[in-house]
Amino acid sequence: xxxxxxxxxxxxxxxxxxxxxxxxxxxxxxxxxxxxxxxxxxxxxxxxxxxxxxxxxxxxxxxxxxxxxxxxxxxxxxxxxxxxxxxxxxxxxxxxxxxxxxxxxxxxxxxxxxxxxxxxxxxxxxxxxxxxxxxxxxxxxxxxxxxxxxxxxxxxxxxxxxx
Numbered sequence: 001x002x003x004x005x006x007x008x009x010x011x012x013x014x015x016x017x018x019x020x021x022x023x024x025x026x027x028x029x030x031x032x033x034x035x036x037x038x039x040x041x042x043x044x045x046x047x048x049x050x051x052x053x054x055x056x057x058x059x060x061x062x063x064x065x066x067x068x069x070x071x072x073x074x075x076x077x078x079x080x081x082x083x084x085x086x087x088x089x090x091x092x093x094x095x096x097x098x099x100x101x102x103x104x105x106x107x108x109x110x111x112x113x114x115x116x117x118x119x120x121x122x123x124x125x126x127x128x129x130x131x132x133x134x135x136x137x138x139x140x141x142x143x144x145x146x147x148x149x150x151x152x153x154x155x156x157x158x159x160x161x162x163x
Contacts, residue, residue: 006103007037008096010148013070015063015112016137017044023138030145034152037100040145043070047112056114064117067109075107077124079116080140084127093151095126100155110140 031040045066048059071077076099087095099106109116109124121127130143153160 011107013043014110064120071107079124084129087128093154096151
């Protein structure tokens with residue numbers, strides 16, 4: 001078991017605000033399982049409408065700026081990116097351990113369907129990939145929250161993680 005020093009607020013900041021009900025049900029289930037030392041703040045920002053001939057570069061830039069504006073000042077920035085460093089459950093658990101030991105608030109960005117801008121990526125302390133597979137955005141939220149809970153269970157020798 002690890003020694004926890006502080007508490008951590010994890011801001012899950014994502015583009016896309018109309019999620020199916022199952023996403024909220026699953027998300028709340030994992031959030032309520034976490035201890036009080038780990039606070040999850042879900043922030044959903046509206047997707048910019050894509051018309052018939054969308055200016056994708058402008059849309060990605062504008063969505064990325066909205067995402068950056070939602071990141072609290074002293075929060076470490078982690079961006080989910082298709083070309084980010086692949087992260088295993090054990091690696092995510094190690095990251096969570098570091099955040100808890102330092103009392104470091106973290107903002108994890110889930111971009112829109114066209115990704116995020118280079119401007120946003122350049123400000124990230126970490127760029128990670130959850131999988132080589134492509135998942136729908138609603139599922140990414142649930143997977144990420146489940147993995148945060150699983151990471152906590154690993155750190156605390158909780159029987160949830162049996163791998």
